[in-house]
Amino acid sequence: MFDKESLERLEQEKARWENSTVKKVIEKTPERYERFHTGSNLEVNRLYTPLDVQEMDYxxxxxxxxxxxxxxxxxxxxxxxxxxxxxxxxxxxxxxxxxxxxxxxxxxxxxxxxxxxxxxxxxxxxxxxxxxxxxxxxxxxxxxxxxxxxxxxxxxxxxxxxxxxxxxxxxxxxxxxxxxxxxxxxxxxxxxxxxxxxxxxxxxxxxxxxxxxxxxxxxxxxxxxxxxxxxxxxxxxxxxxxxxxxxxxxxxxxxxxxxxxxxxxxxxxxxxxxxxxxxxxxxxxxxxxxxxxxxxxxxxxxxxxxxxxxxxxxxxxxxxxxxxxxxxxxxxxxxxxxxxxxxxxxxxxxxxxxxxxxxxxxxxxxxxxxxxxxxxxxxxxxxxxxxxxxxxxxxxxxxxxxxxxxxxxxxxxxxxxxxxxxxxxxxxxxxxxxxxxIEKGYIQQEIQDSAYRYQQEIESGRRIVVGVNKFQIEEEPPKNLLKVDPEVEKIQKEKLSKLKATRDNLAVKNALEELSKKAMSNENLMPTIITCVKTYATLGEICDALRRVFGEYKATVSF
Structure with a gap:
């Protein structure tokens, strides 16, 4: 995107600017940090010019x-x-x-x-x-x-x-x-x-x-x-x-x-x-x-x-x-x-x-x-x-x-x-x-290491979170928060009980058995799952029919 001659001239001008204009200012007012970086720890330069994208092809x-x-x-x-x-x-x-x-x-x-x-x-x-x-x-x-x-x-x-x-x-x-x-x-x-x-x-x-x-x-x-x-x-x-x-x-x-x-x-x-x-x-x-x-x-x-x-x-x-x-x-x-x-x-x-x-x-x-x-x-x-x-x-x-x-x-x-x-x-x-x-824990470990570094930056004050580690104030406890009524669980259980008492339980049983059978084959399971749903088989019942065939995943713990 830029010709060689222009880039060489720019490089010279940038060096001049850094050694004169910038140097004088920094001697009087040093920059806030020795190293600036993005939220993800990628280094951020003081200035970006065509020199930083010279290999780009539009x-x-x-x-x-x-x-x-x-x-x-x-x-x-x-x-x-x-x-x-x-x-x-x-x-x-x-x-x-x-x-x-x-x-x-x-x-x-x-x-x-x-x-x-x-x-x-x-x-x-x-x-x-x-x-x-x-x-x-x-x-x-x-x-x-x-x-x-x-x-x-x-x-x-x-x-x-x-x-x-x-x-x-x-x-x-x-x-x-x-x-x-x-x-x-x-x-x-x-x-x-x-x-x-x-x-x-x-x-x-x-x-x-x-x-x-x-x-x-x-x-x-x-x-x-x-x-x-x-x-x-x-x-x-x-x-x-x-x-x-x-x-x-x-x-x-x-x-x-x-x-x-x-x-x-x-x-x-x-x-x-x-x-x-x-x-x-x-x-x-x-x-x-x-x-x-x-x-x-x-x-x-x-x-x-x-x-x-x-x-x-x-x-x-x-x-x-x-x-x-x-x-x-x-x-x-x-x-x-x-x-x-x-x-x-x-x-x-x-x-x-x-x-x-x-x-x-x-x-x-x-x-x-x-x-x-x-x-x-x-x-x-x-x-x-x-x-x-x-x-x-x-x-x-x-x-x-x-x-x-x-x-x-x-x-x-x-x-x-x-x-x-x-x-x-x-x-x-x-x-x-x-x-x-994932099985080897590689991705999990990389994420954990990054999370640890991020938290360390907050605790050391290198990363400012307004109101948390700087600019704090005395606050009243929060008011008017939305809370889920504990009665919701009781209501859901009552609805489930009524559903199971009024649906065609034979149709449910047959549909779930067919799903377990199909899960052992190579057939697409979506049509059978739709059939189960339409009989008003519950989410838990459908998952249990698949659990019996597929089993359950147990996590690998990494530290």
Whole structure:
């Protein structure tokens, strides 16, 4: 992009500037630190110039939006044509309560739903299971059967709303319930749009809501890929998630590397199952975190997009440009929210949301100011949603595509993150791929080491967290926090008891037996799971039918 003579002259001028202008100032006013670095510990130079991006080839490395390598965005006009989907992750207590919250959010201008499930639902237990005690409806909505799912989406037209569901191990079951609810509304499965997270590999390293061992878990995932490619073509069959990897303590580089390494594993599993890459890859989606380091986060999203395009084209020989597009949802960083001075979280979330938009996200959830203390109140959720709307309609950042492109700093960071992420991916390949690297504890150990370094920086004061280790104040205990009524568990148990007494239990028994039988074969399990769901077999019963065949995963502990 720059001729040799100009670069040589610039190098001389930069040396002159450093030895005269800069040196004089530093002698009077030293810089705050000897070494400056990003939130992920990448060194930050005092100044960036064309010298830092001299190897860049515009067409090869950047290109145009909507074209390979998609560095500048996956759509030619980006937000000039259509804004990102504004989702607020929500769900708590009973399906009735969550349904009211969804209708409220839609009335306030939200453009897509994002369902949070409670812990028992995420790990395949009904609300009346002994292990569910004390957890029913606490961190999300309790869904025990199709009856709950019908209530959750009552009055919400599923052919007009895009729904994202944060569910992994029982993803096939929740998707089956969603399809069945739509059918009852008169909406065919080919009209449904949305996403299931369905990313089990990151559960083994960062989140922990797994049920089955890796091999049968991967089989369920590829069954969903195959089924949806034929019957639910608008559905994103997986949201390959870096969000939870980052929440566990990973750096921005590790978030990109480990997420894309997991993506590679899913693509390989699907190809091994006999699927053509261009049949399923266009419906793969990703889920990333947005932290406070604005420029690093923007560069991270751009690097991830370019790297995935190269992987799909060069490694998997994809032909369809849509197979090479990294489409992603972003959530602001829950781990950065503080219980101290919670109103400060509004500012943090604004910076993080801005980074996601400048980085070209397709969908965005903004955390609420009180989430370090409790589930968010309606007022807090409204502020979080308004944050997105103000960025969209008032900030001006949506008027042009990829507005930070050409920044010497941002382009340098984009190149650096891509390079370092690729080094991790090569290491994981040497270990035999992401599942093997997880089995050996490599990825877990890398994340733990990064989390430890980050915490050390806070405790030493090298990393300032406003209100936590600097600028503290005396505070009153928080008031008006949202609390889930303990009666929710009792209500769910009563609903389950009534359901089991009124449904056709012979049909349930036959459907579950057929599912266990099919699980021992190589047949696609989605049609049988849909049958089970329609008999009102519960989530726990369906998971138990699979547990009997697949067994349960026991974690490898590493220190």
């Amino acid at each position: 067409m090869k490395d950047l290109g145009f939006p909507g074209e390979y390598p998609f560095t500048r965005g996956i759509q030619p006009t980006m937000y000039r044509g259509r804004l990102w989907t504004m989702r607020q992750y929500a769900g708590f207590g009973t399906a009735e309560e969550s349904n009211k919250r969804y209708k409220y959010l839609l009335s306030q201008g939200q453009t897509g739903l994002s369902v949070a499930f409670d812990l028992p639902t995420q790990i395949g237990y009904d609300s009346d299971h002994p292990l569910a005690q004390g957890e029913v409806g606490k961190v999300g909505v309790a869904i025990d059967s199709l009856k709950d799912m019908e209530t959750l989406f009552d009055g919400i037209p599923l052919d007009k709303v895009s729904t994202s569901m944060t569910i992994n191990a029982p993803a096939a079951i929740l998707l089956a319930m969603y399809i069945a609810v739509a059918e009852k509304q008169g909406v065919s499965s080919d009209k449904l749009s949305g996403t299931i997270q369905n990313d089990i590999l990151k559960e083994y390293v960062a989140r922990g809501t797994y049920i089955f061992p890796p091999e049968p878990s991967m089989r369920l995932i590829t069954d969903i890929f195959e089924f949806c490619s034929k019957h639910v073509p608008k559905w994103n069959t997986i949201s390959i998630s870096g969000y939870h990897i980052r929440e566990a303590g990973a750096t921005a580089v590790q978030e990109v590397a480990f997420t894309l390494a997991n993506g590679i594993a899913y693509v390989e599993a699907a190809i091994k199952a006999g699927l053509d890459v261009d049949e399923f890859a266009p419906r793969l989606s990703f889920f990333f975190n947005a932290h406070n380091d604005l420029f690093e986060e923007v560069a991270k999203f751009r690097a991830a997009r370019r790297l995935w395009a190269k992987i799909m084209k060069e490694r998997f020989k994809a032909k369809d440009p849509k197979s090479m597009m990294l489409r992603f949802h972003t959530q602001t960083a829950g781990s950065t929210l503080t219980a101290q001075q919670p109103d400060n979280n509004i500012v943090r979330v604004t910076i993080q949301a801005l980074a996601a938009v400048l980085g070209g996200t397709q969908s965005l959830h903004t955390n609420s100011r009180d989430e370090a203390l409790a589930l968010p109140t309606e007022e807090s959720v409204r502020i979080a949603l308004r944050t997105q709307q103000i960025i969209a309609y008032e900030s001006g950042v949506t008027e042009t595509v990829d507005p930070l492109a050409g920044s010497y700093y941002v382009e340098h960071l984009t190149n650096l993150i891509e390079q370092k992420a690729m080094e991790y991916i090569k290491k994981i390949d040497e270990l035999g791929g992401a599942p093997k690297a």
